[in-house]
Amino acid sequence: MIPYGRQHIEQGDIDAVVEVLRSDFLTQGPRVVEFERCVAAYVEATHGVAVNSATSALHIACMALDLGPGDWLWTASNTFLASANCGRYCGASVDFVDIDPLTYNMSVPALAAKLVQAEQQGRLPKVVVPVHFAGQSCDMRGIAELAARYGFKVIEDASHAIGARYLDRPVGNCAYSDITVFSFHPVKIVTTAEGGLCTTRDAGLAQKMELARSHGMTRLPELMEGESEGPWYYQQVSLGYNYRLTELQAALGLHQMQSVDRFVARRHALAERYDQLLAGLPLKRPHQTPDSYSALHLYPVVLDDAGQRHRVFEGMRAAGILVNVHYIPVHLQPYYRRLGSQPGDCPQAEAYYAGTISLPLYYDLGEAQQDHVVAALAALLSAGK
Structure with missing residues (x-):
């Protein structure tokens, strides 16, 4: 059988995972932080936030941008369900933009025409999610120009696009977006078995996403209400989920990123x-x-x-x-x-x-x-x- 896609695993990947199995940390630990820094550095972004899937990454990206009931999220129709569902998770309405017939990515002219109509109707999107289909970047400069004109935020769904470049810079640097999301599913270029990661240049957005992936919980005194009661103390300061990546997955991803x-x-x-x-x-x-x-x-x-x-x-x-x-x-x-x-x-x-x-x-x-x-x-x- 010849599959349409398949992971590539080398001995170094196996050794990296075995090393974690013999360590003190199996869940959130130093490898996750290393993986976040590795991907962020590779794509020339400032912050990386790793989670258990790209679907989770899309969700916390929407949460960080305060998407909610009464808002609209727009994405391309030629995508996997998660690019749209992330808006529904936040209670927002979802609409779709047609694609360019050559690249199969979100069409900037179609987006521009839809924005004109939406402005007249008073239903402009709060968030637009262009999808880098098959690994090729959308026209992000054109989308960013429309974002500046109409005031929406941009989440790049780069689930297909780790290792891609746009205008001679790595996809994921967020020069034309607020947040970029990557997938590390087994059929993708790099795998963590299952996993996702958000990159951003905005420290505030990164902090919101870090809270959202782990129950909205913090041990940082500067984020707490009132004084910390001691080194054991934590607070839930917002609503969050258990979207954490494991050390095993991060170790695999770290070694895969070398290739x-x-x-x-x-x-x-x-x-x-x-x-x-x-x-x-x-x-x-x-x-x-x-x-x-x-x-x-x-x-x-x-x-x-x-x-x-x-x-x-x-x-x-x-x-x-x-x-x-x-x-x-x-x-x-x-x-x-x-x-x-x-x-x-x-x-x-x-x-x-x-x-x-x-x-x-x-x-x-x-x-x-x-x-x-x-x-x-x-x-x-x-x-x-």
């Missing part, structure tokens, strides 16, 4: 090879913009004939190639349709979804396996003529 550039470079080599092998087939290959360097979490193709997608998908899986589809537009999900979304709201996202298939792309994918993927796809497309 992030190598991991991304390998993905680029494989993607370039796909580009060559797929040339001439009736499909659209991923487009890379000149102002970004993608982390290439995914390699999605779009079939010229969307009507063949179901047959091709099943044929690939029957051949032992576990292709996938990223993503079903979130605004078409029953939950969000009950809240008012409907087909036609994001026509570009819907058109992209109708014909897309994600081909296998991961560090250990061999060239012979890649040849098998392309041969199977070509045969299926030829059979459908």
